[in-house]
Amino acid sequence: MTDPFTLERRRRAIHGWLLLSPALVMLSVFAFYPSFATFVTSLWSRGTRRRPSEFVGFENYQYLFEDPTFWLVAWNNLLYAAVTIPISITLALAMALWANAKIPARSFVRTAYFTPAILPMIAAANLWLFFYTPSFGILNQIGGLLGADPVNWLGQPSTALWAVCAVTIWKEAGFFMIFYLAALQTIPPDLKEAAEIEGASRWTYLRRVVLPLLMPTTLFILINAMINSVKLIDHLFILTKGGPSDSSKLILYYIWENAFAYFDRPTAAAMTALMLAVLGALAAFQFLMLDKRTHYR
Amino acid sequence: MSFLELKGITREWNGQGGVKNVSFALPRGAFMSILGPSGCGKSTLLRLIAGLEQPQAGQIHIEGRDVTARPAAQRNLSMVFQSYALFPHLSVADNVLFGLKVRRIGRSEQVRRLDKALEMTGLQGLEHRKPAQLSGGQRQRVALARAAVAEKPLCLMDEPLSNLDAKLRHSVRRDIRALARALGLTVVYVTHDQGEAMSLSDIVVLMNAGRIEQIGSPQDLFQRPATTFAAQFIGEPPMALVDGPGLALNDDVIAGIRPEAVALRPIGAGDLTATIKDIEFLGSKTRIALTHPAAHGLAAFVAGSTNLALWQMVDVSIPENDRLLFNAQTGKLEKEPQQNSETRIRQNTASGIGPKAPFHLNLSTKPAQKEP
Numbered sequence: 102m103t104d105p106f107t108l109e110r111r112r113r114a115i116h117g118w119l120l121l122s123p124a125l126v127m128l129s130v131f132a133f134y135p136s137f138a139t140f141v142t143s144l145w146s147r148g149t150r151r152r153p154s155e156f157v158g159f160e161n162y163q164y165l166f167e168d169p170t171f172w173l174v175a176w177n178n179l180l181y182a183a184v185t186i187p188i189s190i191t192l193a194l195a196m197a198l199w200a201n202a203k204i205p206a207r208s209f210v211r212t213a214y215f216t217p218a219i220l221p222m223i224a225a226a227n228l229w230l231f232f233y234t235p236s237f238g239i240l241n242q243i244g245g246l247l248g249a250d251p252v253n254w255l256g257q258p259s260t261a262l263w264a265v266c267a268v269t270i271w272k273e274a275g276f277f278m279i280f281y282l283a284a285l286q287t288i289p290p291d292l293k294e295a296a297e298i299e300g301a302s303r304w305t306y307l308r309r310v311v312l313p314l315l316m317p318t319t320l321f322i323l324i325n326a327m328i329n330s331v332k333l334i335d336h337l338f339i340l341t342k343g344g345p346s347d348s349s350k351l352i353l354y355y356i357w358e359n360a361f362a363y364f365d366r367p368t369a370a371a372m373t374a375l376m377l378a379v380l381g382a383l384a385a386f387q388f389l390m391l392d393k394r395t396h397y398r
Numbered sequence: 399m400s401f402l403e404l405k406g407i408t409r410e411w412n413g414q415g416g417v418k419n420v421s422f423a424l425p426r427g428a429f430m431s432i433l434g435p436s437g438c439g440k441s442t443l444l445r446l447i448a449g450l451e452q453p454q455a456g457q458i459h460i461e462g463r464d465v466t467a468r469p470a471a472q473r474n475l476s477m478v479f480q481s482y483a484l485f486p487h488l489s490v491a492d493n494v495l496f497g498l499k500v501r502r503i504g505r506s507e508q509v510r511r512l513d514k515a516l517e518m519t520g521l522q523g524l525e526h527r528k529p530a531q532l533s534g535g536q537r538q539r540v541a542l543a544r545a546a547v548a549e550k551p552l553c554l555m556d557e558p559l560s561n562l563d564a565k566l567r568h569s570v571r572r573d574i575r576a577l578a579r580a581l582g583l584t585v586v587y588v589t590h591d592q593g594e595a596m597s598l599s600d601i602v603v604l605m606n607a608g609r610i611e612q613i614g615s616p617q618d619l620f621q622r623p624a625t626t627f628a629a630q631f632i633g634e635p636p637m638a639l640v641d642g643p644g645l646a647l648n649d650d651v652i653a654g655i656r657p658e659a660v661a662l663r664p665i666g667a668g669d670l671t672a673t674i675k676d677i678e679f680l681g682s683k684t685r686i687a688l689t690h691p692a693a694h695g696l697a698a699f700v701a702g703s704t705n706l707a708l709w710q711m712v713d714v715s716i717p718e719n720d721r722l723l724f725n726a727q728t729g730k731l732e733k734e735p736q737q738n739s740e741t742r743i744r745q746n747t748a749s750g751i752g753p754k755a756p757f758h759l760n761l762s763t764k765p766a767q768k769e770p
């Protein structure tokens with residue numbers, strides 16, 4: 102039993118667990134346990150003073166699927182993600198390419214692009230509230246100069262969600278640009294010269310060399326953007342509060358409403374569990390599928 | 399008509415660095431080295447030829463066309479970078495084929511050229527590896543293969559061997575020469591290693607501080623260095639320089655002498671009395687480094703080993719016929735060696751001081767002297 106090989110193996114196993122334990126403890130307390138507790142909560146009915154909560158299985162989920170607001174909010178969130186993610190990533194890449202080129206006032210350009218990322222979302226939302234204000238907001242004043250009729254951007258269902266999207270893109274693109282800028286600066290300049298001598302145009306060089314080399318960064322940004330499209334809802338509180346008539350309401354905002362405005366914790370828990378499942382599946386898909394096609398140095 | 403011609407090319411940064419007023423012409427199929435110490439403008443000159451840098455003055459002609467204002471892609475040339483500049487995300491085959499794909503060369507032609515290039519560079523079987531999975535020498539050969547498949551008549555190379563170890567350097571050096579011959583390439587080869595420049599090239603351009611110091615065949619540079627700079631750069635070890643008065647000459651000349659022509663003599667029988675500073679055993683011969691107040695880099699060779707001692711005083715003879723005389727002010731060559739110095743050097747080392755020479759015994763019986 103006490104041969105040195107077994108002892109050494111045991112010693113290494115103990116070392117391993119010791120090294121693992123801080124992260125494991127933190128994650129268990131703040132991530133795994135809450136997720137599990139949320140799931141358990143979602144299986145119980147809402148308790149009132151007269152009727153204590155009881156185990157109901159997946160009944161909460163069933164109610165949720167019958168709730169048209171839930172589907173509207175899910176659809177809104179899908180649109181929100183489908184618009185903000187590609188646009189902010191494309192913008193970030195374009196800005197990074199520009200800010201990385203030899204242009205005058207380069208550091209000013211970089212700072213200017215990054216400023217929105219430093220602002221808290223609440224401050225950014227307040228800023229945009231001024232832009233969107235009917236009649237004397239900047240957007241309508243500019244529109245007025247061009248002879249357009251004033252638009253109540255945040256006040257009508259047809260534009261509210263897009264107005265919210267614009268704020269998110271404005272906020273996120275600058276942040277993602279920094280990652281792209283850092284990645285671009287690790288590409289040696291002689292790759293461009295080698296491509297140039299081989300007759301590659303700027304566009305070919307971008308497509309065949311730069312974009313593939315930026316893939317790890319893009320993957321990282323993509324996952325971040327996806328998580329943010331669910332997570333980043335601070336501006337809803339300032340701009341629209343989900344309205345008018347739920348047209349700009351996103352999942353997390355709806356969860357918040359259920360939990361803290363209607364005090365319906367089981368429904369909120371069921372939605373949270375669903376959201377976690379979808380996000381987890383998406384992240385797993387991205388890591389497993391895209392990773393294979395990504396070149397890491 | 400010359401294949402590559404530079405006329406008065408100047409490129410400086412705020413009046414510093416770069417190259418100044420460089421002109422030369424190169425016939426088709428020639429192998430030319432640009433040689434010089436680090437920072438003398440070799441890479442700048444190569445990048446100017448490639449079109450990666452724009453001259454402030456002067457013209458560049460390739461195949462009789464003025465390409466000064468043309469972008470790199472239109473100059474009909476290929477280039478091997480010092481860092482190899484391989485695309486890290488592409489396999490060996492895709493790296494080599496990059497240019498052909500960009501230029502939309504037919505699929506079968508691509509395969510044909512790829513096979514040929516991989517065979518010439520000995521890279522078969524590594525087609526699907528990424529550059530990170532290759533050794534330094536293999537990466538270097540991928541860079542060569544990429545230049546070879548382009549099948550451009552002019553190939554530029556910027557210190558392609560400087561990242562390889564000494565042994566590999568020798569073998570790849572031969573490969574480069576063979577490749578250039580097989581493809582009939584005109585090559586401009588940048589190096590700071592005179593051994594590479596001398597052994598590879600038909601023509602050597604020696605540069606110093608952005609200017610051309612001398613252009614000529616390796617033999618020319620070795621036997622008739624145009625300036626004291628060239629004299630002190632070429633040769634291993636390079637030429638020794640002795641101030642005129644030290645050899646009873648006028649003080650407006652400096653005499654240059656190849657170490658191969660310097661002979662050791664007993665005290666009183668030579669032109670200078672010098673102190674032995676260093677003794678380096680090289681196998682078939684021994685290099686003796688000497689110091690003398692009027693001389694720079696004075697050295698001599700002795701066949702086989704020696705029993706001379708460090709700090710011992712010896713006389714050296716500096717045969718008049720082997721001396722080159724340089725102007726002390728301008729550093730320019732004024733008088734060449736009187737006859738074919740190669741034969742003289744051979745005679746010298748043959749009849750010079752072997753271990754059996756009579757005066758040598760004489761010398762070795764003397765007690766070693768310490769330098770004051």
Ligand SMILES: Nc1ncnc2c1ncn2[C@@H]1O[C@H](COP(=O)(O)OP(=O)(O)O)[C@@H](O)[C@H]1O
Nearest residue numbers: 411414415416435436437438439440441442443
């Ligand atoms: N882009 C540049 N900006 C400023 N100075 C430069 C630049 N490129 C080269 N130089 C200067 O020109 C001189 C020659 O450089 P280079 O051609 O790279 O020398 P080398 O002979 O070592 O290849 C150096 O003094 C260098 O500092």
Ligand SMILES: [Mg+2]
Nearest residue numbers: 440441442557
């Ligand atoms: Mg260089």
